[in-house]
Amino acid sequence: MPLLPARLSQAEVVSAYRRIAPLYDRWAYLTESRARRRAVELAAVRAGESLLEVAVGTGLLFRDLVARNPDGRNAGVDLTPAMLERARRRVHGMPARNVELRQGDAFALPYADGAFDLLVNAYMFDLLPEGDFVRVLAEFRRVLKPGGRLVLTNMAQAERLGERFYETIYRLNPAWMGGCRGVALAGPVAAAGFTGVRRERLSQMGFPSEIITAVK
Numbered sequence: 504m505p506l507l508p509a510r511l512s513q514a515e516v517v518s519a520y521r522r523i524a525p526l527y528d529r530w531a532y533l534t535e536s537r538a539r540r541r542a543v544e545l546a547a548v549r550a551g552e553s554l555l556e557v558a559v560g561t562g563l564l565f566r567d568l569v570a571r572n573p574d575g576r577n578a579g580v581d582l583t584p585a586m587l588e589r590a591r592r593r594v595h596g597m598p599a600r601n602v603e604l605r606q607g608d609a610f611a612l613p614y615a616d617g618a619f620d621l622l623v624n625a626y627m628f629d630l631l632p633e634g635d636f637v638r639v640l641a642e643f644r645r646v647l648k649p650g651g652r653l654v655l656t657n658m659a660q661a662e663r664l665g666e667r668f669y670e671t672i673y674r675l676n677p678a679w680m681g682g683c684r685g686v687a688l689a690g691p692v693a694a695a696g697f698t699g700v701r702r703e704r705l706s707q708m709g710f711p712s713e714i715i716t717a718v719k
């Protein structure tokens with residue numbers, strides 16, 4: 504099934520998420536909390552490792568990663584300062600020694616090759632043009648060590664009638680969905696050179712998510 508086109512430019516993403524930031528956590532709790540929990544389980548953080556979350560948003564998932572890795576390196580980037588600010592507040596005071604949150608772009612991550620054991624990314628590809636998926640995934644692969652693990656979660660394409668509700672909203676006005684539409688990432692992840700690609704799918708309040716795991 505063809506994907507709906509991405510409709511927000513990077514500048515529009517930053518301004519949309521500046522507006523959405525104060526309300527974001529409620530929406531995320533209602534529709535995506537189960538998928539985030541599953542992503543954390545599948546990430547299976549090994550204490551002391553180096554991990555990176557790209558597009559940390561308000562830090563909902565990042566907090567759970569940091570909690571499992573108090574002695575390791577915990578890095579997070581996001582394009583939108585208003586979202587990052589909330590992530591900073593969320594992890595402030597956690598008993599973790601090495602937490603770095605900075606503004607950064609998934610297309611050009613500010614890290615050396617092979618810097619991380621684990622890279623996690625949630626609900627960001629939903630916003631990107633399909634033609635950019637493999638390029639961004641190759642950038643994720645670049646910063647992972649050989650054998651490094653990738654865990655992605657994103658809005659999935661609708662398969663049931665109830666799930667089409669969100670696509671309808673997106674078609675009416677993509678900004679009402681924060682620019683997110685359903686995508687399918689298993690193919691692009693393999694095309695970017697990852698191996699052992701696995702996919703799970705779940706639905707919460709009729710909102711479909713997929714969780715992809717793979718290895719460099």
Ligand SMILES: C[S@@+](CC[C@H](N)C(=O)[O-])C[C@H]1O[C@@H](n2cnc3c(N)ncnc32)[C@H](O)[C@@H]1O
Pocket residue numbers: 516517520531557558559560561562563564580581582583586607608609610624625626627630681683
């Ligand atoms: C739907 S939110 C998801 C936030 C968080 N990952 C979560 O699961 O709650 C999308 C986030 O992706 C960020 N984002 C979009 N494009 C990005 C890019 N090219 N690089 C880094 N972050 C980006 C936005 O700023 C926003 O915080």
